[in-house]
Amino acid sequence: MLPTVVLLMATIALAGCGADQDPPAAAPTVGNPTADLTPPAGPDAATPPTGAANPTAPGSAVPPPSTRPATPGPKPDGSTERRPPSPPPVELPPRQAGEPTGREVVAAFRAAGLKAANVRDRSVDCGPDGLGLGCSELVVTDNVAVYVFPDESSAGDLAERWSGAAYRNGTVVLNYLEAPTPPADRPRYEKVLDKLR
Numbered sequence: 265m266l267p268t269v270v271l272l273m274a275t276i277a278l279a280g281c282g283a284d285q286d287p288p289a290a291a292p293t294v295g296n297p298t299a300d301l302t303p304p305a306g307p308d309a310a311t312p313p314t315g316a317a318n319p320t321a322p323g324s325a326v327p328p329p330s331t332r333p334a335t336p337g338p339k340p341d342g343s344t345e346r347r348p349p350s351p352p353p354v355e356l357p358p359r360q361a362g363e364p365t366g367r368e369v370v371a372a373f374r375a376a377g378l379k380a381a382n383v384r385d386r387s388v389d390c391g392p393d394g395l396g397l398g399c400s401e402l403v404v405t406d407n408v409a410v411y412v413f414p415d416e417s418s419a420g421d422l423a424e425r426w427s428g429a430a431y432r433n434g435t436v437v438l439n440y441l442e443a444p445t446p447p448a449d450r451p452r453y454e455k456v457l458d459k460l461r
Contacts, residue, residue, distance in 0.1 A: 357414035359400040363435045364460045366403030366410040376456045380405040409439040433457050
């Protein structure tokens, strides 16, 4: 009985050694992404094998498709589309012909010896993106703000709204709301404006 057991053990050992020498079964290669993606031949070629690697699965050698939006390429004529760097400037209503500009009014104040320091053009505030006042020009100083409107009706509406802190002559409105000009000095500014018209 002992020789039979020894013979059986030797046969099993030799069978195990022979199995080590057989070539291994084909398995997907992790380092070669094309081996994982090659479709099988035959009638079921449209259906991937059960063990095929999923290219979007975690650990896959093939990266998932990019989620970044595609940038437009050149047009057929070779040019590329360019977007404007900023929105177009606001178009303000034109000032009436013959009416003084805001800067002319400020220059007249200075020529008369009145304070008009730190001159700033804030006409952009006249448009819809600013205060939406509908003026044609707005020139601001530390002492008075000069509004020029396209018509006398618009100027009158704003002068009434700022009653007590504004003066209107024609299409020009002087506003003292944000200025430290003393009420006693305001008639001097108004007299200069009256001479311009």
